[in-house]
Amino acid sequence: MTRAGRDPGKRVKTARGRTASSVRWLERQLNDPYVKQAKADGYRSRAAYKLIELDEKFNLLKGALRVVDLGVAPGGWAQVVRKLAPRAAVVGIDLLPVEPIDGVTLLEMDFMADAAPAALTSALDGPPDLILSDMAANTVGHKQTDHLRTMGLVEAAAWFAVENLEAGGAFVAKVLAGGTDADLLALLKRHFRTVKHAKPPASRKGSSEWYVIAQGFKGLQEPPA
Numbered sequence: 287m288t289r290a291g292r293d294p295g296k297r298v299k300t301a302r303g304r305t306a307s308s309v310r311w312l313e314r315q316l317n318d319p320y321v322k323q324a325k326a327d328g329y330r331s332r333a334a335y336k337l338i339e340l341d342e343k344f345n346l347l348k349g350a351l352r353v354v355d356l357g358v359a360p361g362g363w364a365q366v367v368r369k370l371a372p373r374a375a376v377v378g379i380d381l382l383p384v385e386p387i388d389g390v391t392l393l394e395m396d397f398m399a400d401a402a403p404a405a406l407t408s409a410l411d412g413p414p415d416l417i418l419s420d421m422a423a424n425t426v427g428h429k430q431t432d433h434l435r436t437m438g439l440v441e442a443a444a445w446f447a448v449e450n451l452e453a454g455g456a457f458v459a460k461v462l463a464g465g466t467d468a469d470l471l472a473l474l475k476r477h478f479r480t481v482k483h484a485k486p487p488a489s490r491k492g493s494s495e496w497y498v499i500a501q502g503f504k505g506l507q508e509p510p511a
Contacts, residue, residue, distance in 0.1 A: 334362035336488045337366045340497060341370060354376075356379055358392065364378050440498075444470055457478070
């Protein structure tokens with residue numbers, strides 16, 4: 287405790303060989319209540335609470351039967367789906383390997399690969415009624431480039447949702463500060479009854495991430511003749 291009676295939190299005992307940014311990250315992890323709670327609750331990442339909080343606000347998982355988890359690694363969101371919607375069939379995809387999760391089909395492949403959409407839909411017995419995307423592109427350190435790469439993933443996920451969701455279904459995706467790009471927002475508003483943005487409390491205050499929540503999929507609409 288400090289003289290003022292405040293707990294300054296844990297510090298990394300040895301910073302030798304570490305960069306300043308890695309030391310800050312480790313100290314933040316050590317003092318993050320969501321990280322501690324995730325360990326206590328058996329979740330693989332603190333990100334699990336983002337989905338839990340989004341579900342509390344938007345009632346995403348009630349009645350869900352077929353769920354796609356895009357960017358599933360390390361598996362926290364899929365764990366939440368299994369806990370809150372135990373009857374749901376779940377398929378997840380990621381470039382990274384993911385330790386098996388009971389009741390979840392895991393695909394280790396690039397979502398942007400041509401074969402990915404068919405692989406995902408074939409793993410479910412029917413069209414998905416909920417598509418979740420916590421994907422983000424690996425950063426290169428250039429803010430504009432990183433934003434464009436991540437939003438490219440979001441756009442691909444949105445088109446996957448539009449082309450595969452069951453009528454009435456929902457789509458949730460991580461976007462960056464500023465929300466969803468205008469063209470993508472127009473796409474979602476055209477195909478869903480409601481489109482909203484939210485930043486769950488589990489998202490760190492300094493993070494630029496937000497989530498777009500599109501609910502009430504209208505189904506594919508035929509273009510006018």
